[in-house]
Amino acid sequence: MNRYRVTFSKTDRMIYIGHLDLLKYFQRVINRADLPIEYSKGFNPHQLMKFAIPLPLGMRGEAECLDIRLTEDMSEEAVFSAFEDSLSEGIGLKSVRKLSDGEDNCASAVHYADYIAKPKDMVTGLEDVIEKTLAANSIEIERTVKKKTKVTEIRPLIHSLNEENGVIYLTLATGSQGNLKAEDMLKYLYQKAEKEFVPYRVQITRTRLYSDIGVPL
Amino acid sequence: MKELMDEILLRVEKPGRYIGNEINMVTKPLEKVAVRFAFCFPDVYEVGMSHLGLQILYFFLNRREDVYCERAFAPWTDMEALMRENEMPLYSLETFTPLKEFDFVGFTLQYEMSYTNVLNMLDLANIPLLASERGEDDPIIIGGGPCTYNPEPLADFFDIFYIGEGEVSYDELLDLYKSVKSEGGSRDEFLKKALKIPGIYIPKFYDISYNEDGTIKEIAPNHPDAPKTIRKVICKNMDEVFYPEKQLVPLIETVHDRVTLEVFRGCIRGCRFCQAGYVYRPVREKQPERLLKLADKLIESSGHEEISLSSLSTGDYTHFKPLAEGLLDKFTKSNVSISLPSLRIDAFSLDLMDKVQAVRKSGLTFAPEAGTQRLRDVINKGITEKEILDGCGLAFEGGWSRVKLYFMVGLPTETEEDLQGIVDLSDAIVMKYFEIPKEERKKRPPVTVTASSSCFVPKPFTAFQWEPQSTPEEFLAKTHYVKTHMKRKQVRYIYHEPDLSSLEGVLARGDRRLGKLLLRVWELGAKFDSWNELFKYDLWLKAFEETGISAHFYANRRRSYDEVLPWDHISIGVSKRFFIEEAERARKEQVTPNCRTECQNCGAKCFGGGVCFE
Numbered sequence: 001m002n003r004y005r006v007t008f009s010k011t012d013r014m015i016y017i018g019h020l021d022l023l024k025y026f027q028r029v030i031n032r033a034d035l036p037i038e039y040s041k042g043f044n045p046h047q048l049m050k051f052a053i054p055l056p057l058g059m060r061g062e063a064e065c066l067d068i069r070l071t072e073d074m075s076e077e078a079v080f081s082a083f084e085d086s087l088s089e090g091i092g093l094k095s096v097r098k099l100s101d102g103e104d105n106c107a108s109a110v111h112y113a114d115y116i117a118k119p120k121d122m123v124t125g126l127e128d129v130i131e132k133t134l135a136a137n138s139i140e141i142e143r144t145v146k147k148k149t150k151v152t153e154i155r156p157l158i159h160s161l162n163e164e165n166g167v168i169y170l171t172l173a174t175g176s177q178g179n180l181k182a183e184d185m186l187k188y189l190y191q192k193a194e195k196e197f198v199p200y201r202v203q204i205t206r207t208r209l210y211s212d213i214g215v216p217l
Numbered sequence: 218m219k220e221l222m223d224e225i226l227l228r229v230e231k232p233g234r235y236i237g238n239e240i241n242m243v244t245k246p247l248e249k250v251a252v253r254f255a256f257c258f259p260d261v262y263e264v265g266m267s268h269l270g271l272q273i274l275y276f277f278l279n280r281r282e283d284v285y286c287e288r289a290f291a292p293w294t295d296m297e298a299l300m301r302e303n304e305m306p307l308y309s310l311e312t313f314t315p316l317k318e319f320d321f322v323g324f325t326l327q328y329e330m331s332y333t334n335v336l337n338m339l340d341l342a343n344i345p346l347l348a349s350e351r352g353e354d355d356p357i358i359i360g361g362g363p364c365t366y367n368p369e370p371l372a373d374f375f376d377i378f379y380i381g382e383g384e385v386s387y388d389e390l391l392d393l394y395k396s397v398k399s400e401g402g403s404r405d406e407f408l409k410k411a412l413k414i415p416g417i418y419i420p421k422f423y424d425i426s427y428n429e430d431g432t433i434k435e436i437a438p439n440h441p442d443a444p445k446t447i448r449k450v451i452c453k454n455m456d457e458v459f460y461p462e463k464q465l466v467p468l469i470e471t472v473h474d475r476v477t478l479e480v481f482r483g484c485i486r487g488c489r490f491c492q493a494g495y496v497y498r499p500v501r502e503k504q505p506e507r508l509l510k511l512a513d514k515l516i517e518s519s520g521h522e523e524i525s526l527s528s529l530s531t532g533d534y535t536h537f538k539p540l541a542e543g544l545l546d547k548f549t550k551s552n553v554s555i556s557l558p559s560l561r562i563d564a565f566s567l568d569l570m571d572k573v574q575a576v577r578k579s580g581l582t583f584a585p586e587a588g589t590q591r592l593r594d595v596i597n598k599g600i601t602e603k604e605i606l607d608g609c610g611l612a613f614e615g616g617w618s619r620v621k622l623y624f625m626v627g628l629p630t631e632t633e634e635d636l637q638g639i640v641d642l643s644d645a646i647v648m649k650y651f652e653i654p655k656e657e658r659k660k661r662p663p664v665t666v667t668a669s670s671s672c673f674v675p676k677p678f679t680a681f682q683w684e685p686q687s688t689p690e691e692f693l694a695k696t697h698y699v700k701t702h703m704k705r706k707q708v709r710y711i712y713h714e715p716d717l718s719s720l721e722g723v724l725a726r727g728d729r730r731l732g733k734l735l736l737r738v739w740e741l742g743a744k745f746d747s748w749n750e751l752f753k754y755d756l757w758l759k760a761f762e763e764t765g766i767s768a769h770f771y772a773n774r775r776r777s778y779d780e781v782l783p784w785d786h787i788s789i790g791v792s793k794r795f796f797i798e799e800a801e802r803a804r805k806e807q808v809t810p811n812c813r814t815e816c817q818n819c820g821a822k823c824f825g826g827g828v829c830f831e
Binding site for chain 2: 012013014016017018021024025027028029030031032034039045057058086088089090199200201203
């Protein structure tokens with residue numbers, strides 16, 4: 001199985017491109033790079049590629065993951081250089097790693113992610129709020145899923161929270177086993193700090209994806 | 218500027234419209250650039266980026282090291298509101314440079330109902346709307362595209378109109394600009410010198426005088442170098458002309474998400490209502506070998522998974538078969554799909570569509586334009602009822618069951634019989650379907666015939682340029698007739714509201730006096746008029762009233778052959794004499810053979826190329 005994990009960053013102008021458009025973009029990059037990508041069988045063949053987890057529009061990503069399947073064996077270096085020549089400004093290639101047989105694809109493997117949030121407006125009392133949040137046994141928030149509001153327990157989904165010089169560092173459960181959106185977490189913290197959370201006034205970056213704490217994808 | 222972007226772009230719908238950065242976007246070291254050109258499409262990004270002319274001119278201008286062509290589109294209303302609120306001027310997608318800092322701001326004028334967007338974009342760019350109010354620090358505003366064959370309603374707002382195909386005179390124009398600029402010359406000096414370049418029309422060097430009845434008395438140059446008539450410029454040989462080997466590949470979904478291969482320019486048919494068919498004469502083809510090579514390069518460089526063929530009537534391409542087969546050969550195995558334009562239906566084209574479409578059998582499209590053979594003869598639409606029915610029969614046998622028909626209402630000489638013809642032809646196609654055996658029919662979706670009618674707009678440089686357009690009330694009565702007579706449940710009738718077509722009718726044959734109408738309606742808030750959800754007819758009615766301009770005078774009045782027409786100083790090569798002959802033949806219900814069957818000496822031979830010399 002010729003499966004490769006491509007780790008890339010998404011910054012600058014590219015943060016304004018949503019997930020589906022990014023998928024289309026990578027299809028074209030792969031075509032341009034002339035990589036021997038494998039296609040699905042069926043009436044509407046599509047390239048076999050899988051992203052770890054969509055990056056929300058507007059969020060920066062420093063180490064996003066994409067798995068692709070090729071029809072032939074290529075060296076990691078060769079795949080790397082094929083990609084490198086075809087990418088646009090704002091999508092940076094970090095690494096290419098050949099997956100071992102039986103290794104989970106990135107979408108199944110991802111369990112945690114690190115986030116950094118930089119507020120443009122001063123928020124006071126966050127340190128306090130974070131301390132209380134981490135000390136609590138249970139935290140319930142309201143989330144809207146498919147137009148229905150649901151109350152969810154999120155405490156088990158928070159791995160760590162930290163604030164330093166006005167910057168917030170978060171490690172949250174990410175993926176199909178349990179997912180907490182950075183924005184929902186921040187909204188909660190802001191609410192407790194009695195400050196309105198205005199999404200476009202907080203710059204969020206997802207810096208790393210993990211299969212387990214301390215084990216990057 | 219860049220700091221503002223985050224704040225603004227995260228609050229608008231589809232921010233991908235405003236960031237550029239597409240695959241194959243051109244970047245250049247600005248210090249090496251002598252002339253900066255902003256190519257503007259006065260509609261939203263997804264529409265503009267689907268336009269082939271933009272792709273061609275973008276790479277054509279950018280092939281020069283000393284010129285940097287960038288792009289701008291009309292921001293959607295949410296973006297516009299935030300730009301105005303934050304005093305952010307309209308900027309180029311490549312370098313986020315405000316448009317005001319460019320040497321040229323060029324608009325492509327594809328349809329009349331984008332004119333208010335042109336004004337709105339100039340305003341968003343802080344560029345004075347009126348050419349007469351622009352100074353040395355303002356860019357030169359230049360317009361091109363099909364609407365420039367009668368650009369008069371926009372004459373107040375443009376410094377230059379470029380009449381014809383961009384590949385011909387832009388180099389000369391840019392070289393001239395560069396030399397005037399380097400010598401410290403003024404914009405007026407540049408404009409005066411530009412008068413000598415073929416295809417360049419500078420409206421301020423022409424005075425228009427009027428008769429008491431409101432018609433034009435004379436169009437007179439007021440500068441010795443201003444030519445009495447400006448003849449369009451076109452490429453003589455399409456095999457030698459520049460064509461990009463790359464195309465910009467948008468990062469968000471656009472109207473046409475594919476690479477486009479331009480097969481030929483012009484059309485041999487001579488449909489009497491069709492402006493494109495006349496203004497792009499003569500037909501000039503590209504050789505299939507070159508097209509196949511280009512196809513490879515375009516697919517390689519873009520990563521697109523679809524390629525389409527473009528021309529006014531691809532079925533008329535003399536090398537259609539080798540081209541289609543060559544493309545099929547190349548791409549069927551490589552997951553690249555080929556999208557075909559509507560073709561005349563025969564065994565070959567059906568077989569081709571079968572191969573191209575693989576699984577999904579989408580609808581077939583016919584454009585009879587008129588309901589009876591008599592009226593089709595009047596408009597010289599060379600398609601007979603038999604051809605349509607035979608084509609449908611073949612298609613139904615081949616497994617198709619959906620047919621789309623395009624008609625126009627309000628064509629010259631139209632009577633109730635012609636409207637009934639729309640109903641009858643739709644019915645006849647349904648009946649044709651029921652000729653296939655019942656067991657066969659059961660296996661597929663039920664037959665649907667969608668007949669849609671648009672409102673006829675008489676255009677300059679057509680055989681119908683003197684004809685009165687139906688009034689909105691007349692249009693409504695006509696569509697009402699068709700609607701109430703369509704009885705069959707398999708037939709769906711779609712018709713257009715006449716308001717927009719009526720305004721188009723005013724602007725298409727308008728003169729310079731419409732400048733104040735456009736200005737006023739823009740002030741009242743008109744923009745994106747071709748978008749249903751944003752079109753406000755009442756603003757236009759108000760602007761007509763306030764400016765004292767009569768829509769009837771421009772749209773619904775019969776002009777005489779000897780009236781001076783607002784576009785009489787522009788020449789497309791096809792002579793007025795020929796149009797008069799065509800108008801007379803239309804009246805007599807006589808058809809005119811196409812260019813390949815028999816040359817009619819329309820005048821297009823003067824360009825020295827194309828089908829006229831085959």
